[in-house]
């Protein structure tokens with residue numbers, strides 16, 4: 606999911622423990638939205654005595670989970686250092702404030718990756734800790750932490766979820782001949798694809814992809830490890846053309862199927878229609894994103910097809926692009942992809958020398 610993130614093994618001092626906090630935070634990705642998946646590690650005398658992560662809005666924050674972990678392990682928290690990927694909150698929301706909990710537990714030093722841009726926090730957490738005599742360090746692995754929490758920052762600043770775009774292309778830059786289904790990718794690449802789904806709370810595909818590939822768009826996250834996870838399966842089907850028998854419409858627990866429409870097509874059993882105003886191409890994608898945000902979605906994965914990914918790019922509504930590149934031609938026409946220059950590349954795979962290379 607995402608990455609590459611700094612490996613704790615390759616770091617020393619504060620950076621090493623912050624890398625551990627990031628690794629812990631990764632466990633909350635896909636679960637915590639609209640909240641950030643904050644990771645926290647407590648260290649006493651150079652030894653980790655507790656770790657925690659925020660995995661659900663309304664549940665305790667990462668810091669609280671770490672304090673509870675240390676307590677459960679019978680560890681002494683007084684005088685410890687807390688490593689937190691995001692500035693501890695100082696407000697009373699659904700939970701909190703974490704600053705108070707850290708102070709009460711007697712934590713002596715707090716190392717923070719990046720400030721919380723939430724106007725209710727925004728440096729206030731750091732100020733409170735400092736005022737109470739806690740040693741505060743800011744910006745340790747700051748860039749990595751900012752990148753890790755970028756989806757939350759975007760949600761706070763714009764109200765829109767983070768949008769990852771994914772396409773598998775041939776060496777000719779094409780998706781293959783029109784109307785053919787996407788070639789089956791090897792297990793390593795399928796795993797990467799599923800890791801991208803797992804990091805998202807919604808998947809979106811175009812009508813053509815839903816019809817030609819007939820995918821289920823399922824998430825393989827086990828229900829036992831994350832029973833509250835909701836994975837929205839969305840098809841852009843303006844005029845309601847995807848047949849009622851398509852696999853994507855089959856009901857799945859915790860994975861609601863949504864149909865984005867502009868008109869008033871015949872309703873489908875078990876499928877919720879998102880009625881959207883028309884946009885530059887089909888439905889308004891901006892409205893779609895707002896609708897998803899209203900359902901608590903903080904991360905969206907757009908898996909194709911080419912036209913839909915192009916539409917997101919043209920309208921400046923994508924945040925990162927995952928390109929799965931083969932070194933064999935796919936045999937269609939090259940797809941125009943108006944990628945911004947400073948594009949974030951989070952993961953990719955390439956067919957090279959007779960095998961797939963996968964980067965995380």
Ligand code: AOF
Nearest residue numbers: 643659666667693694698699700703723
């Ligand atoms: C932290 N640690 O693990 C997280 C934080 O409604 P609440 O109480 O859950 O507060 C949500 C806000 O708290 C969220 O918008 C963000 O500013 C901060 N998230 N803060 O100290 C955490 N998830």
Ligand code: ZN
Nearest residue numbers: 666694701703
């Ligand atoms: Zn908090």
